[in-house]
Amino acid sequence: MSIVEETRRALLVLFPELAAVEEEARAAAQAEAEIQAAEEAAAAEKDENEMDALLAERDAVRLDAESAKQSVAADEDNLEAAEQEDPAAEKKEKEPEEEGPRENGIVLTDHASRGTDIDVFCDPDQVVAAAGIMDEAGFFLEAITGVDWIKEDKLEVIYDYNQYGQEQCRVVVRTFVSRTEPEIPTIMDVMPSADWHERETHDFYGIRFTGHPNLIPILLPEDADFHPLLKDFTP
Amino acid sequence: MSEYISDVIGGSKSLLVGLSITAREFFKPVVTEQYPWVVPEMTERFRGHIELIRDEKTGKPKCIVCGMCMRSCPSGCISLAGKKPEGEKKKALTKYHLDFTTCSLCGTCIESCNFGAIQFSNEYNLASTRKEDYIFDLLKRLEEQG
Amino acid sequence: MDTNIWRPILYLIGFMAFAGINAAYLGWCERKGAGRIQRRTGPMEVGFQGLLQPLADGLKLMSKQLLVPDGVDSILFRVAPILAMIPALTSMAVIPFAGNVQARAVELSVLLIFALASIGMMAVLLGGWASGNKYSLISAARSVSQNLAYEIPMLVTVITIVMLTGSMNLEEIAAAQQGGFWNWNIFPVASHSLAQAIIMPVSFIIFFICSVAETNRAPFDMAEAESELIAGHMTEYGSMGFGLFMMGEYLNMVVGACLITILFLGGWDGPLGLSGGIWWFLVKIYLLLFTVIWVRWTYPRTQIYKLLNLSWKILIPFSLVNLLLTAAFIKVF
Amino acid sequence: MSVPVQCRHDETFVLNLGPQHPATHGVLRVKLTMDGEYIVKAEPVLGYIHRMHEKMAEDGNFAQFMPNTARMDYLHALAYNHGYCLAVERAAGIEVPERAEYIRVITVEMNRLTSHLLWWAAFLLDLGGFSPLLYAFDDREQILDLLERITGSRLTYCYFRFGGVYNDIDDEFIAGTYAFIKRLRSRLPRLYHDLVTGNIILIKRLKGIGMLSKEQARRYGCTGPVARGSGINYDVRKNEPYSVYPEFDFDVPVYNECDSMARYMVRMDEIEQSMRIIEQALDKLPDGPVRAKVPKILKPAAGDYWASVETARGNLGHRLVCDGKKNPYKLKLRSPTFSNLSCFGEVAEGMLLADALAFMGSLDLVIPEIDR
Structure with missing residues (x-):
């Protein structure tokens, strides 16, 4: 299993619905594979009686698979989420859509054209959990930054993770916070390097990292009360 | 031990x-070289401040006052003006000022010029204590070279 | 030896003139030497080959305002630079430059020089403390521990010399080494034994290292350490305050070199049995000074604890072993 | 040397190291709480030359940010040129001609040599050794002359363009580069290794000083020689190959000692690896154009892009967010020393002042790059 896939699996913990969908999809796939195996076994067996019995058994298994699929379909939200994920990934690869509010989820991106491998979108209160997962997987924090989407009246907070392995896997964790009350929990307890990055992001965007013990300007003057990278900032 | x-x-x-x-x-x-007594020779591509190029045929600057260099400059250090003399088709340059205090010698202006009218000079011996000394009148410089 | 009072006074005036010229032109030599080692020219503009540069620097230092910053202990702040000069200048008085060229003959002149050298350390301590600057304070603390550590091996080494010559008078020590380098204490194969001649170069090296450390020269310039402590005890000094410190430093170097010359290199004795004289003395001390300069421009600076380790763990054991061996050899041969 | 720091709170004093201090190489200030010569707490204070490059990027069009890139890490300016070009080229989908890629690699590696030589010189200056400074500058000057010959500048290059380089290299440059590599190879063993690396004073000052463990390096996001000195085999040129680096045979020096000496050795070895790359690139240099046809005003498709390059100090990342207009919507600069320095507070705790400065020197700080 490639490191990208491994990391994706690890990150799925953040999204229980997606994980459930995937688990069921996998179960379905497994059931399908069982049918296949059964069929092959049947083809091998020439005995008709046995064949009949097998066919019956196959039907039974197929019924099982059907019901598994139905259970997937029954969970409306999950299905929607599952569908949301795939088209989003395709869209992302083909033509980068206008950045805007997206659904929570994990998207694999093309490294050659994007420079990143995994794109995670989550709720603001999930970033600490995400950082924990990344820390456990041996990633280091490359950068934290914000983007001011003034038209959507939102601030995006982006965490870039990378790892030292020979195989490339760069993970982007992003989330939206409101522009008027930008608040997000700090990940400093998990990643000490986040200290300065969070202070810098606070300088530039005014995003408050709750729980940060020392959120004072790092690059701006000590008494700075402005946030220059906000689009409506005028010096 | x-x-x-x-x-x-x-x-x-x-x-x-x-x-x-x-x-x-x-x-x-x-x-080492004893600098003021031994003067280094600048290479051909050395980037000094920009200078205007003379059109060999007319003896006037090649510049046609399109203002591309002014617009492309990242730090806005070029200011130029021109007017159309009586009975001529093309505009003639009347003013070409370079504010060297903000110039970063990136070469964007030279690349943006479609007429090959400016180039880097080999001027490196620039030192002054006054800011105004770094606002170069390139047109005057061209005439003086003349 | 006459006891005329004018003799020391005239000598002192001579020493003072010497101190100024020495500091100026040793500084010039240092800059030129550093330049040559680093493949550049050094000062070139003022006078031929920059020979007038020290004069220009001296004039600049003298014409500057003597600034006493706020918050310093103003008396100690003024005393410190003078204290850097006086002991060095006084110790010059007992140094025999040649047979009878000495300001004042003192029986225990070796001891006197060491006593005065300890006062020289007080200049750094007071200057550093009085400046009210934290870097200077660290520098003061450093210089004390450094001087303490390095006086021990130095004195132990001097004891070996005293044992060899049986005198604490510098003139007598030098006189005992006359007659070619085989009589010198660095390699006393003729005057003493071959066994002694083998261990004495080690003593010489120990003494040389100690005198470099005592005079606060690189690689042991912990008190000055410009890349860590800006300029240590001299941070707050300008004009002639700084000038006196610098002159004191160079004069201390000269005293150290004189001491090495007398104790180890036969004083004014010419090598290979050539007739001696003050010129040989000067040649020897300036060769030593050039070596000090050469060392400075070769090595990176040590670190204060490594420096103390060097003294306590290497120099002191070695000098003690030397002392014991010397005592044994004197008894045996 | 680790002596446990035990002191009463009222016996400590605060020492402001910088913003003007010979050992901080610029205007970095470190607020030190000291107990005698031992550091109880170290707190770097940044931002003295903060210039808000990220805002400047949003103001102009893509090409107009180019000269700014050279002014962050002025010691390895071409790598910043390269990183920004890669980000924009990735966003706009520009193909770079092969010859241009080779020229980029050659010039970037030469610039890396100048950076490492200058680091070596300045590091020795921190340690109080003066002559090595001039020896390194002698060599560095040769490279600067060569680079000036083709790029026209000596320090803040603006040589790369989207889709290629500003102008081609000539035969004299190639011959000069070969000659320079030969010269540096002959000088390295004596003037660099015999004089300095083998010196007992230097070894005693660096061995076991400034221990930055592998785990610490990761948690603080260290990259470049700092990480490689802590036993992390990470080099963007190998791990995330860009440009034509995969075509060259070079090693990534990794040392497991985690001390200042390891970081020193990594950089000294990198000098040799850079020379190998330059030689191979010059040998293989293909013919062809040095610049692709690129529209004067770029309008990359909306989306966000990341591009990393290996500068002399580590992983430099550009995050470019585009919204389909002619200027970057947002440009994030991930500067390597910003992360590398963040470990200083933790590592310097309990160290002696002189050791802490040696450690700081071994991090190879370039302050404009930290402050951006």
């Missing part, structure tokens, strides 16, 4: 090696 002795002996040896190297350097010729 053996580490202690190897430290003392190896350490002394490394110190002697160091002394022998600097002693040898002491007797080698100097490599």
